Amino acid sequence: MARASLKRALMASALLSISACGTTSGGGSAPTPAPLLPLQLLLAPATNVAPQVSPDGRWISFLRPVNGAMNLFVAPADSIGAARAVTTRTGRGLQPFDVSGNVLYRWTPDSRRLLFPQDANGDEKWNLHVVDIASREERNLTPIAGKEVSFLAFDASDPNLAAIAVKDRSPYFPDLYRLNLTTGERTLLLRNDRMLAIIPDHTLRPRVGLTIAPDGTLDLYRLTSAGEWTMLWDIGPDDAPAINATAYLQAWGVDRENRHLFLFDTEGRDLTALMALDMETGKRRVLAESAESDIAGVLYHPSTHALQAFATMWTRTAWHAVDASIAPDLARLAAVDRGDLKVLSRSADLSRWVVQYMRSDAPIAYYLYDRPSGRATPLFVGTPALADLALSPLHPYEVTTPDGLRFVSYYLLPPSSDRDGDGIPNTPQPTVVLVHGGPSDERAQWAYGPFVHWLANRGYTVLYVNYRGSAGFGKTFMNAQNMEWGGKMHDDVVQQVEWAIARRIAAPGRVAIMGGSYGGYEVLVAMTMTPERFACGIDLVGPSNLERFMPHWNVDRMAAVVGDPRTPEGRAFLRSRSPINFAANTRHPVLIGQGSNDSRVPKYQSDTVVTAMQRAGVPVVYAVYGDEGHGLLRPANTFSFWAIGEQFLARCLGGRAAAMGNAFDGSSVAIEAGIDYIPGLAAALKERK
Template sequence: MNTKLSRPVAAAMLALAALVPAAAQTRAALPPIEDFFGNPEFSAAQLSPSGRYLAAKLANKNGRERLAVVDLASNSVKSVANFSDADVGNFNWISDERLLFDTTDKQLGQGDLRYGPGLYAVNRDGEGFRQLANRSNHFVQTLSAARMLPWHTFMLRQRGAQDSEFAYVSSAKFSGPNEVDYVDLLRLNTKTGHHSTVNRPGDTRGWLLDERGEPRLVTTVEKDQLSIQYRDPETKAWRKLATFNAYTGGKGAFSPLAMGADGTLYVTTHAYKDKAAVHTLDLATGRISEKPLIELEGYDFRGSLIMGNGRLLGVRYTTDGEGTLWFDEGMKAVQAEIDARLSGTINLVSLPARPETPYLLVESYSDVQPRVFMLYDRDKKTLNKVGDSRPQIKPDQMGKQDLVRYDARDGLKIPAWLTLPRGGGGKLPLVVLVHGGPYLRGGHWGWDAEAQFLASRGYAVLEPEFRGSTGFGQAHYRAGWKQWGLKMQDDIADGAKWAIAQGIADPNRVCIAGASYGGYATLMGLVNDPGLYKCGVNWVGVTDIKLMYTGHWTFQSDLPEGWKQYGMPTLVGDLEQDAAQLKATSPLEQAARITQPLLLAYGGADKRVPLYHGTKFRDAVKATNKNVEWVQYDEEGHGWALPRNRVDFWSRVERFLDRNIGPAAAPRADAPANAGQP
């Protein structure tokens, strides 16, 4: 079966002619900033294996998230887990009677966290509650804590067999604060707390369970080599299937995707084409099938396989947006019925593992609508809402989003997400929002708080998937290697110039913004294209590539040593061989060239881009630029975990943009009318 998939939802074409100009909206009519950056009211739901019960995370009045179970026959609700000092985090059904979950704390920043997520189990009626793993990472523990699994015990992101009180969990072993040596797999009895450790074949980093919920595959890493190893279900012996470079892949590289009940191993690979596709792998020979099972037109395969009753029912995938292809005729009909009822939205349908009821869970969303959770009754063909992630958001106040493509100056096609204010309009102020990573996919079609907030304030938002971004083929990805501040930066600038040429953006009102790598790109954009960008917003951004390698005596980065030793020299640059290039593309070295207004924001507890990146650059740029605003959130890490800080930061961004490219911005006498034109 060779299936080519196109985009799942045809988003409405973006009109440039405004029916109601965005600038005409009064400030009083704008949706409040808290609506965008508060925590969701209803964030997750799962049907039990039989489909008789629904577990969901709900927000209490005090903001803490609790776990509740709905008996769908009686429509009764039971709160089964509720903490005064924490929020329920991840959760999974492990049987129709019992749930496994961990915790988080959405009222603390990263700098104030002093524990792991813990591990707990509880029956669906609230009985049988048991703490299985410690939340504290202190070396001095109480007797009760010592009887638990350690704080570095974590849930798997796989649902397992879901047929007993047993579940598989992982336990990471660290050689240092940020260095994982290996990850053990434990078979845990959630009622007694007893566990056994699965034999591992080396320094394991990841585990894959088969359709029956048993461990069958592991990834192991030795220096820069990653191996995939298979566990024979009869003998329990491990044998190696393949080995390739852990950071750059190479010939024969693949990623395990799923293992079916019949023992078929499904993998994703670039082995035969530029775009990754789903293939099968022969376990006896290690050969990857030449003919793909699933390939996406224009995209690498990203998604998951939907299994049930011992067979492959369908596939969840992402092109410009998420979609589902059903092989099962019954589910194909159900999807068509739901899509007809909920037009204009992506509707993701989830099945119970062993259904005994007609209920299906539906997650529905669009570019203007945050996620809404519903139950579909296959017998009665009814849809009932069970939760709304952000009920305060009004779709008719949101901006339309679409995926556009433009030519970079060397001819490479660059995908980008364009969000326009409600009503559209021409020659709008433009914010070029750069994703972090940078070697990942920036986004997909759907409601996004940052883009929609900016659009609600009258800004067009362009988010380029510049070279080096993943998801658009190997050629697009590899074209970004060692291109920090160079061709990757040109791609971003070419996107802004495209928006100007299309009449979307006002050439005199363009600002660049981003976090992490996006913060780095913001600073280099101001250096490389001073006539294009009138201002910049950098939060938690890298300010000197060399600092990523060497660190600083004041703080330790959490970048793994293996990535710095084997990955970064190839993808980012070699400290010795590329020394001149890294110096030329260092914002810290070029700080004196930045004269535009700049907003800088950093977390005091950031371990990915430690605070010294921000303070060293702040001090350097302020020597020649007096229009620099600095904000530091001492308790935050690599991004803003706390709603109050998200609201504070984006309030600052709103005022900053308003002064520089928004309604309050005075025309610059020194800015030519054709600034930024290609």
């Protein structure tokens, strides 16, 4: 979740230094404005996303929209053009990624089926489905209404069996089951009334459990052969975020012998190291570490489960081989494309790899790498319609805060605004600050982002900001967020705005702020607690009341990071950091979007702050989606909200906006406040089909 903070007057001056990426020079003539590209082009769902190679190397799977709904496709690995759909979803479709960006579906070990989760209109009550790629026969393996089911592991000796976690008796403590992938039969492995998470080994035996103590300490336990939990490792509150990073980066691993658990650790160090933890004795040894940044990704052998490589990321991603046998492969792949490499999946024998290249100024490119020949063959790009557009690159810049924290953020300029190519626009530009969600499992990074290019095409500079608590910058930086929601986290954002104004990148008085989830919270903080700082704000599914928020948070972890809702002092502190209590101070327009089925930030969080802002006499536009959850997944809903958003920004900052036209066709949007603030909105909604 995105969080924000109160304003402290900071002077940017020499506190930030900039390192710009190269740009092309436009010469000395007056710039020609870039064509106004359709919203539906710039923000369209990727045509191809999340490719995976089957364990036997014969097939490539990926997701592609059919009539606007994401569905699974499968193609022979040597004939991607022969892909066919194996699911027939409509409406909201299948969700390709979880909230941390991890692919949600997977191949079964026999390479005959795909296993994927499905919820109900964004409520995150997942059931597990399986589809046979030959017959396209699909089955819901866990038809448990209103309960959360998650995949844990496949049985190494039987590809038809898997371990799953089911929160059927408690919303906090999952029970473990063995699941038959053909019949759907579930066999109880462990009835659990204590552990927040449980890790099985390759035989599906539950091995390690995790709890959080009231002081934020994270405890790992091992399950003995007698069925008792005994302490394995006591992890202090300052080092607990490393375990969270292990989870959201999917870095958990168990070795072939089922003896060691692989996970991140920061005990005695600031940057994460990957450790091997003996699940019997608790002894640990370092497998990988870096002096540059936290570990940003790991690569385990798909059959032996041994660590082969790890990634780091300061401004860009770099891979480091641990297993010398794949060092030539990583070097060869690094030379294929100018983008940052990521290995998405590999066949069981390592003969075939699916990789992606992330650029900041072009859609993601996917390749199939044939290891025996050393050849990388293009599969497709994520959004072919955007492949030939002239898009602006991201520029990284380094930030040093008044209390000595160092990190990286990025900015992007409108096309043709920087004629001499020095990374500074010829004149200061209206600017949108884009705040990522999370915050602790996300960061702004050098990547292709449809939203930044949409904003740039409309004539805005985009500050894509990190702040204390963003992932990847070390333990001290991560823990500096503690008790700073609505405090120094917001100061970090404001400091970067002041730097951009001082560098003549951003135009004074013409800066907006936009974000979702935690980023939406930061928007509300900015607009209510520093009401004169930003000209307007756009909040999507951001919480306004920290006293009542956090249905997905463990209360002990919340108490350590945000504030303790169980004590009078803690509740008073949370009130002091809740935008709802400062809404009367709002001075400038706000656009708020909300999904009715949001289980992370319930709708009342937006309802109440909208009402409070209306009482303050401030223009607030409130768009509600009855068929969405924590974010907008249906393309028609995405188009409708940002069609409103660009009209909102044009009125606020003076940028460009396309006519709304048919942007509302197929959308469920209901405008619960402020319809008259957006010229033509009421009329466009009446014409909706």
